[in-house]
Amino acid sequence: GWLVRTARAVDARLYEASQKGAKNFLLEGVLNALEQEDYCHFEVQFEVAHNPIHYLVGGRFTHSMSSLEYTSYDPLFFLHHSNVERQFALWQALQKHRGLPTRPNCGLNLFHNPMEPFGCAHHPA
Numbered sequence: 001g002w003l004v005r006t007a008r009a010v011d012a013r014l015y016e017a018s019q020k021g022a023k024n025f026l027l028e029g030v031l032n033a034l035e036q037e038d039y040c041h042f043e044v045q046f047e048v049a050h051n052p053i054h055y056l057v058g059g060r061f062t063h064s065m066s067s068l069e070y071t072s073y074d075p076l077f078f079l080h081h082s083n084v085e086r087q088f089a090l091w092q093a094l095q096k097h098r099g100l101p102t103r104p105n106c107g108l109n110l111f112h113n114p115m116e117p118f119g120c121a122h123h124p125a
Helices: 024-033 039-055 074-098 110-114
Strands: none
Touching: 024 074, 039 074, 074 110
16 A cells, blocks of 8 residues: 655554553543543643644644644644534533533632732722
């Protein structure tokens, strides 16, 4: 068969079969994220699972999935992000089963504090 190497060739690590009992870093990242019991930790761990796809598909070239300016032009971007949404829905379902909040709540307490430098301390009466 043909083996064509281009700048947009998919990284072989995306298709490597794991040895029996070996861990797949993409699967492990998703499973680790799904284990998180609050959104703030889920969000951070899920980025660890989400980001590698952007450079494993198309490399780190200017016109690839790893380029913020061009990634959304790649049809695979929409497939990838549909899966991201699916995995977020899975996490929400797990949260319901756990009896825990399903919505983002990071930093909500910050809305009750004056924003610097516009807070009351900077504008004495």
